[in-house]
Each structure stands twice: as C-alpha cells, then as structure tokens.
Amino acid sequence: MACVLAGATAQEFVAETLVGRGVAGPYTLTYNRVVERSEMVLVETRWLVRESDYWIDYATGQVRFAAPLRTGQTARVSYRIQSGVSQRNANPDVALETELARMGPAALSLRGRITGDPNRPTTDLGLRATWQEHSREGEALYLVRNPQGDDAPALLQLRSQWRTSTGWQGGFQFSRVDSDFGDAKPYGLASGQQRAEANLLFQPDSNLRTRLQWSLQESLAAGAPAQQRWSAGLNYQLEQIRVSLERQMAALGNQPTQVVDRAAVQMRPSDAVRLNLEQQTQSQGARTVQQTQVRTELGQAVELRHRTVDDSQGGRTEESGVGVRFGTPTVQGSVGLEQRWREDAQHRAAQLGVQAQLDPRLRVGGEFEAAENAGQMRGYHVQAQPIRGLQLTLRERDYQGLRGLNLRSQQVQWDWRLGEGLSLSGQLAQHPLHQGAPQPVQSEQYQLRWRQGAWDVEAGYAEQNPLGQSLTERRYTLGVRRRLDANTLLGLSYQQSEWERDAFLREAMVRLGLTRQMAGFYLSLEAQLQIPRADAQPQQRPNYSGSLRMGVQF
Incomplete structure (x- = not known):
C-alpha cells in the first residue's frame, strides 16, 4: 500500500494539511470535484475511517470530522481530483484565534473567522473560554456575525465533560444559533435551532456498563414543537452469558411519544452451543409492535431460528428457519428451509446447495431454491482443467418465476497459459450475477x-x-x-x-x-x-x- 505524500502538476493527486479550528468542520479543501473514495485522511499518526471518523462532500471539496480538530491540530488529506473538471475553491476560509489571558487550567482567547465571497466576506468575531484539567474539561464559545450593532446575530455553544477514577463519566452540551445567523455548519450547528445534550456513563469494570442519555432539539421559530429523546441501557457480561437491556423514548413534537424496549441474552453454555434471545417492544399511541427472535447454533453444522412479530394493527407473523451444513473431504453441502406464517397466508421456501471435488482437476456444484407458489431457481457451476494450462469455469442459473424473474444467467470464463509467457483469458456472459442478482x-x-x-x-x-x-x-x-x-x-x-x-x-x-x-x-x-x-x-x-x-x- 502506498501513502501519497505529494501531488503536483496536472491536478491529478493533491496532498494538503488542514489546521484545526476547534470545530468538527466542515473544512474546505483546495479543490472541489474530488474523485469519490480516492481520499486518505491522517490526523497526527492515526488513519481515519470514511463515514465513521469523517465525511467528505466530493462535489464541493469539504471535509467534516466526527470529533472536532483542536486548535492547532493538523489533518493530512491526500486525494485525487477530476482532471479538467475540478477547480480551486476560491472562497476564503480563514480562522484566527489569539489567546488573551491564561490562569492555571483556564484560558480566554479572541476568536474570529472570515468566509464567503471575497467581495462580500462573512466575518465572525467573539470570545472562547476553555478549562482543561486531567479528568475535566469545558469550553464556552460566543460569536457574533458581521458585528455592526447591538442586534447582530449570535452563536452560543457550551460544552463540558468529566470522568472519575471509579468509572463515572459525564458530559453536557448546549448550543443556540439565531435564525438570521446564516450558515453555522462550520461549527457543526444549524441556524435557528437550540440544542442540548447530556450523557452519564458508569463502567466500574469490564463486566458492567450502564448509560443514560438525553437530548433536546427546539426550533426558534414561533410555535415550532420541541423534540426530546431519552435513552437508558445496561450491559452485563460474564464468560458464558451477556445480558443487554435498553429503553428509548422519543417525544417528536405533536406526535405521540414513541417508546422502544429491548432485551437481549446471549449464552454459550459450551463451545459447540450458542443461544441468542432478543425481545423488542415498540409502542406509539394506540399501536404496539412486539418482536421476539430466537437463534440457536449447534457447532458449525446446524442453525435454528424463529421470529415472531405481533402488531396490534397488522396481525401476527411467525417466521421459522433451519440451516444444515454437511460435508466430507470431497463433498460439501448445505440445506436451508424457511416458513413464514400470517393469519391470512402461509409461505414456505427451501434452499439446497452441494459441491463436490470429483477429481483434482474437476469440481462441480449445484444449487436449488424454491418458494411456495412463487417459482424456483436451479443452477450449477463447474471448474475444470480439461488440458494442461487451461482453467475453465462454467456457471448457469435458470430462474422460473422466483423473485419475479424468468430468465437464464450464463457465464463462461477461461484462463489459458499457452507457454513461452503467452496467456489468453476471457469471459462470455448473459445476465451475469452481481452480488447474487442477475443483471x-x-x-x-x-x-x-x-x-x-x-x-x-x-x-x-x-x-x-x-x-x-x-x-x-x-x-x-x-x-x-x-x-x-x-x-x-x-x-x-x-x-x-x-x-x-x-x-x-x-x-x-x-x-x-x-x-x-x-x-x-x-x-x-x-x-x-x-x-x-x-x-x-x-x-x-x-x-x-x-x-x-x-x-x-x-
């Protein structure tokens, strides 16, 4: 694997350093129209994971991080741009911060930022106070946009978190952005909204973990309803058993409160037996949906599963399935049976797959899938070496109404090494399979x-x-x-x-x-x-x- 360290002339590869401003972003790259999934992001010595540690807008060339980049912290971004299409991001994005005073763990600084059209820039100016000790830290940020009078729109953000040696952790966040503040995405916020979050975690050892979370989101527009969410959970784990309990509640404005209760037990009484039980109840207003799922694994050979869904407005549904895997040194196979039952209908499905090594140069396999009153599918595949140097693969599936398909998928592949360094390979296909589905x-x-x-x-x-x-x-x-x-x-x-x-x-x-x-x-x-x-x-x-x-x- 190669890490691109420098890119140059024709707008092919670009590598640049982003300097943290104490916010999650977005941070604007030098170029827009970035080639999708071509970027590599490194913060200090840690590689970041796409869609988990950071998000990137390829069209505009902007990056947003899951955790704020501390002031002065750097992120190295390497990416490819579309030649002849990408352009430099002309809008400036200049962040300034000057420390005014420091007293022990507390500091006060002047914070500013200039963004937007060079002819009509947007200026943010305000104060940032921080407090950081070994196990406690906090931050307060107050900004005014285009300060020209007493009625200039403002942004307020408060954050704190703490931890103790006995396993307690907690955090709190509050933010408020005036409606006419404009774009607040660079600070990870939205204009015209007031938000608050609080969380409490207790983990005294590796076996027990409890958590409590609360959040509030409220629009500053007159008459707009507020949205609140609560979540509480407990996880307890021993060598052969794990128990999880969770409750979620959501008050979404004028809608009835939504409550979700979930309980799960995972047991492993022996090395060959694993049992998973899960029950979930979701209620909102007059509707209640209860779901129970049981899955048992007996070694690597047998899997049993059963799922029940009881909807107070949609009736009761039960699904059962069994999967069996078997084999010898030369023959391996699997059988799967499924049944789905409703109060007004019943549905059954079956799957069968077998493959065998008949000869060191010949391997064959077959598959069959059928659904009650919904068609079937038959298929086979062959891997053979009919002559020395020739590797041949044949695949075929015949769909007869299954999943609404009536077609035949066929693929032939070969790789022929002719000698003297010469080889010929190729493929012929009609309705080839992509992720198991014919195209x-x-x-x-x-x-x-x-x-x-x-x-x-x-x-x-x-x-x-x-x-x-x-x-x-x-x-x-x-x-x-x-x-x-x-x-x-x-x-x-x-x-x-x-x-x-x-x-x-x-x-x-x-x-x-x-x-x-x-x-x-x-x-x-x-x-x-x-x-x-x-x-x-x-x-x-x-x-x-x-x-x-x-x-x-x-």
Whole structure:
C-alpha cells in the first residue's frame, strides 16, 4: 500500500494539511470535484475511517470530522481530483484565534473567522473560554456575525465533560444559533435551532456498563414543537452469558411519544452451543409492535431460528428457519428451509446447495431454491482443467418465476497459459450475477498477454450490450511495460472506448509513465493525452495532463 505524500502538476493527486479550528468542520479543501473514495485522511499518526471518523462532500471539496480538530491540530488529506473538471475553491476560509489571558487550567482567547465571497466576506468575531484539567474539561464559545450593532446575530455553544477514577463519566452540551445567523455548519450547528445534550456513563469494570442519555432539539421559530429523546441501557457480561437491556423514548413534537424496549441474552453454555434471545417492544399511541427472535447454533453444522412479530394493527407473523451444513473431504453441502406464517397466508421456501471435488482437476456444484407458489431457481457451476494450462469455469442459473424473474444467467470464463509467457483469458456472459442478482447485460471480454524477461505486453477487447437497449459499448486496450532495471519500470498504454446508439461516440487516451523505487520510497512520473467524447467536450480538443507522485511502501 502506498501513502501519497505529494501531488503536483496536472491536478491529478493533491496532498494538503488542514489546521484545526476547534470545530468538527466542515473544512474546505483546495479543490472541489474530488474523485469519490480516492481520499486518505491522517490526523497526527492515526488513519481515519470514511463515514465513521469523517465525511467528505466530493462535489464541493469539504471535509467534516466526527470529533472536532483542536486548535492547532493538523489533518493530512491526500486525494485525487477530476482532471479538467475540478477547480480551486476560491472562497476564503480563514480562522484566527489569539489567546488573551491564561490562569492555571483556564484560558480566554479572541476568536474570529472570515468566509464567503471575497467581495462580500462573512466575518465572525467573539470570545472562547476553555478549562482543561486531567479528568475535566469545558469550553464556552460566543460569536457574533458581521458585528455592526447591538442586534447582530449570535452563536452560543457550551460544552463540558468529566470522568472519575471509579468509572463515572459525564458530559453536557448546549448550543443556540439565531435564525438570521446564516450558515453555522462550520461549527457543526444549524441556524435557528437550540440544542442540548447530556450523557452519564458508569463502567466500574469490564463486566458492567450502564448509560443514560438525553437530548433536546427546539426550533426558534414561533410555535415550532420541541423534540426530546431519552435513552437508558445496561450491559452485563460474564464468560458464558451477556445480558443487554435498553429503553428509548422519543417525544417528536405533536406526535405521540414513541417508546422502544429491548432485551437481549446471549449464552454459550459450551463451545459447540450458542443461544441468542432478543425481545423488542415498540409502542406509539394506540399501536404496539412486539418482536421476539430466537437463534440457536449447534457447532458449525446446524442453525435454528424463529421470529415472531405481533402488531396490534397488522396481525401476527411467525417466521421459522433451519440451516444444515454437511460435508466430507470431497463433498460439501448445505440445506436451508424457511416458513413464514400470517393469519391470512402461509409461505414456505427451501434452499439446497452441494459441491463436490470429483477429481483434482474437476469440481462441480449445484444449487436449488424454491418458494411456495412463487417459482424456483436451479443452477450449477463447474471448474475444470480439461488440458494442461487451461482453467475453465462454467456457471448457469435458470430462474422460473422466483423473485419475479424468468430468465437464464450464463457465464463462461477461461484462463489459458499457452507457454513461452503467452496467456489468453476471457469471459462470455448473459445476465451475469452481481452480488447474487442477475443483471440485464450481455458481455464478452478477451485479453492476450505476453510476459518474457523485462517485457510485459497485453492487448484486450471488451463489449457490453445492455439488454432491452439499442446500445453497444466497446473498449480496446493495448499496453507495454518494460523493466529497465531492478528498480525502474517504464510503461506505455493506449485505451479507446466507443459508444454506439443513435450516434457514434469515441474516447481515446494515451499514458506514458515511469516509476523508480528507492530504499522503500517510490517516485512516479506520468503524462497523459485524452481525446474526450464529443458530447462531453464538443470542441474535441485533447486534454493534456501530467503528475508527479512520491510514496512510501509499508
């Protein structure tokens, strides 16, 4: 894996450092139109996880963190931008903070921030007070936007948290933002709202954990109802049993209060037996929904499950299922049976799967799935090596009404090593499977590759036809790579894509790259010429780009 340390010329890779302002964000990157899922974020020495530790808006190039970046704390962000499309984020985002006084664990500072259009900037100015000790800390922030009089809109935020050596932890947050304050997202808040949160946690040891949470959200608009939520939970765990109790309550304005009670028990009386019991009751107004679920696992071979849902307005539903896995050194299989019962209907379903190693060069398998009065599916797959150097895979599924499908999914794949460094691989498919579901596509792919000494040459062709559409997509590829020495690789590639429908569209791309490895580091240079599609760029002018990348292998 490589960590991009520097990106340069043609807006390919960018690496920059964000400086914390004491808020979660958003923080604006240098560029917008970031390529999705291309970013890597590092705070100090910790890698952050997308959609958990941070969120990124690829279109605007803004990053928001789950935990506020402390003032002066840095985050390193590396990302790829769309060549020829991405632009620099011109709006300034300048944060200033100057400490005015400090007394022991307490500090008072002047806080400011300038954002928005350079011709009409938005200015926030105010005071920030902090207090931090070993086990207690707090913060108070008061800001005024565009201060020009006594009626300037303001933002107030209070936060505190504490912990003790006996296992107690607590926290409190309060915020209020005037309706005409405008955009308060940089501070993790929303204008025109008043919020409060409190939480209490007690964990004296690794076995017991209790928690209590409360939150209030209220709009400052006249007549708007407030929303309150309460949550209390208890977890107790021993070596062979774990018990969880939880209650959630929500008062959502003018709606009836919603109450959810959940109890769960997980037991493991022996290494081969595991039992899970869960009961949940949800009530709101006159409606009550009670759900009970039991799951038992007997070793790795048998799983039993039963689920009951009792809805005061929708009747009673019961679902039962059993799964059995069996096998020998050469044959493995599984059987699954499911039954769903309602007061006005009954539904049964069955699944069967078997695979066997008949010969070191032949492996076969079959599958069957059926639902009562709802069709069935039969399928098989074969992996074979009919001759030396040829690996062949066949897959087929025949749907007869199951899930509303009446079609046949077929796939043939091969990989043939012809000798002397020459290999031929490909695939033919109709309704190929993607995540277990057949897709309305017919496709074919071929690749010829030759590897000899320092040379690596490959040529490929792919064609795809979405079924039911008069559209054909074709792609041609040709690539040559040569290893100049043990640490240097030179590559040249050509790719051409064609789309044929009412009109004929073509896109071509040529890349030339050089990579050099040096004592754990690598340096990569790349030049690219692209002729875009006519509908994407009517002038049909070629796009030139280049990049310089430096990384480290770890």
